[in-house]
Amino acid sequence: MKAGIVKVIANGSWHWRNSTKRQVHTAVGTRGYEMLTAGFIESKMEKMSTQNLAQLKEKLFDLLNQEALKRGKFLLSSGKESNYYLDGRVITLSPPGAYLVANIILEMLKDETLDAVGGPTLGADPIVGALAAVSYINQRPVRTFIVRKQAKEHGTQQQVEGPALKKGSRVVLVDDVATSGKAILEAKQALDKIGVIAEKAIVIVDRNQGAAENLAKAGLKLESIFKIAEFGLG
Numbered sequence: 001m002k003a004g005i006v007k008v009i010a011n012g013s014w015h016w017r018n019s020t021k022r023q024v025h026t027a028v029g030t031r032g033y034e035m036l037t038a039g040f041i042e043s044k045m046e047k048m049s050t051q052n053l054a055q056l057k058e059k060l061f062d063l064l065n066q067e068a069l070k071r072g073k074f075l076l077s078s079g080k081e082s083n084y085y086l087d088g089r090v091i092t093l094s095p096p097g098a099y100l101v102a103n104i105i106l107e108m109l110k111d112e113t114l115d116a117v118g119g120p121t122l123g124a125d126p127i128v129g130a131l132a133a134v135s136y137i138n139q140r141p142v143r144t145f146i147v148r149k150q151a152k153e154h155g156t157q158q159q160v161e162g163p164a165l166k167k168g169s170r171v172v173l174v175d176d177v178a179t180s181g182k183a184i185l186e187a188k189q190a191l192d193k194i195g196v197i198a199e200k201a202i203v204i205v206d207r208n209q210g211a212a213e214n215l216a217k218a219g220l221k222l223e224s225i226f227k228i229a230e231f232g233l234g
Contacts, residue, residue: 053107057225060100063091064205065231078180078209084233086205088176092126102130104225105174105202106140112200115169118145118162119201120183123176127204128162131174145171147187159190167195178203178222181211185218208234 067090074085091097105127109117118128128144135142145162152158165171171191173184184201191198201215206224215222228234 053104056100056104056107060091060097060104060204061226061230063094063097063100064226067091067094067097069231069233076179078182080179080209082207086177086207086228088123088204089126091204092123092130092176098126098130099134101127101204101225102134105131106135106138106142108202108223108225109142109172112172113170114142114172116143116145116163116165116171117174118147118160118171118187119174120147120187121149123183124174124187127174127176147190149186160194160196165191165194165196168197170197170199173198173201173220175201175203177205177207178211178215178224179207179209181214181220181222184211184215184220184222188218188220205231 064086068087070085070087071083072085074082076082076085092101105117117131118124125146128146131142132144143163145160145165148159148161150159173187175184178184178201181201184203188198199219200221200223202223202225203211204224205226205228206212206222207228212222
């Protein structure tokens with residue numbers, strides 16, 4: 001943190017002073033510094049919460065278009081060839097991208113009754129981490145989980161990682177990009193084995209190459225923040 005005007009707690013009252021992060025911590029002690037940090041986060045969250053869904057989506061669209069879309073010849077994990085590639089992790093592993101994706105998905109889920117949100121590794125990993133953190137800060141905590149490609153051979157030998165999901169739990173699956181929907185289908189199959197119910201999946205971008213139809217056959221409704229056609233591709 002650069003030196004600057006900082007509002008700090010000292011002797012039970014607020015004061016303004018020029019300080020670095022180290023100086024603030026020394027002046028107010030651990031408890032005061034924690035209060036300062038919490039207050040800063042709360043003020044930032046209050047400011048961001050005033051933005052509606054359309055504004056959040058507009059910012060995410062620009063970020064995807066500028067940073068994640070790559071044009072050329074690519075072989076996708078589905079086995080299909082494409083003249084473009086959407087690198088979702090470039091966005092979901094960036095501070096603004098993680099924040100925007102988490103808030104948009106939480107808004108999409110606000111009327112849902114569910115026990116957790118999760119998805120297949122690797123695409124879902126940064127998304128569910130952001131969802132857990134942002135939902136907690138927003139005082140609407142959501143439990144999250146990750147589904148491995150296969151159960152690990154050591155330790156607990158689990159395929160579904162995270163806080164334990166009870167049989168009959170209702171969850172929503174998430175991923176960054178959907179092409180054929182294969183990764184989401186495999187995650188659902190792992191959940192089926194432990195009696196967890198998944199009837200909806202949300203992705204950042206649907207490439208419109210069969211995922212919605214494939215998932216529907218397995219009882220999953222696919223929703224997306226964007227369709228690839230919105231980027232002038234398809």
